Amino acid sequence: MTAALFGADDGRDLPHDLAGRIAFHAASTDEAAIARARLTSRYGDAPLEDAAVIVALGGDGTMLEIQHxxxxxxxxxYGMNRGSVGFLMNVYREDDLVERLRAALATTVHPLRMRATTPDGEVHSAPAINEVSLLRETRQAAKIRILVDDKERLPELICDGILVATPAGSTAYNLSAHGPIVPIGADLLPMTPISAFRPRRWRGALLPSSARVTFEILEAPKRPVAAVADYTEIRDVRRVDICEDRKLNLTMLFDPDHGLSERIIAEQFTV
Known part of the structure; x- marks a missing residue:
């Protein structure tokens, strides 16, 4: 969902003195640190608990870190790119920050919720803003059974791994694994195999955002698999359940002429 963040219709008007309500968060790079110093000298730096908006300086990893x-x-x-790719970031510019924030469009994203079960029956829960991925731990290919809404869809996938991504994360690891790019408002979750061996021609699936996905690890002692939700890794899993966590809202701000939905569309025509 994309909408004007601080318009009259949503009841979230910015305070008049926005410069005192901006919190800055920078990556641990010299470029980001210099940018933060320059910006805070102009706009102040509010404590997170008192802020109306956070400005993140870095790359996409910085945006994920502060969202977590x-x-x-x-x-x-509101992110400004002081990193490399910066797909989730706006163009860095020091001037007119208050005006840019007032004009920004808000995109609401729901993270995934991973529940990974280990051999002792312990369940580890973690959110994922980009994707949940399963990856083989050794030279042995993984064997994975796939269920969607408790119905078996693939009895055995032999692969290096598999992932389920959010629309916002569909341009990250999912795209590198040749998965489809999904527009933000599509209410779809791409499921993408990683180096599938059998079935060789299976390229994955597009699932409704309401789907509940279960991965069961076959021959787990011989073919151990790790589950990763963004940067939370659980090793030697036996079962992984994934669903969209509708209780959590993540709000990212984008300049009107360069919103996230537009970037996702444009990325599909990049060669």
């Missing part, structure tokens, strides 16, 4: 830290608060985050 703010899970459950639905704090709007």
């Amino acid at each position: 830290r703010q899970l459950g608060r639905d704090m709007p985050v």
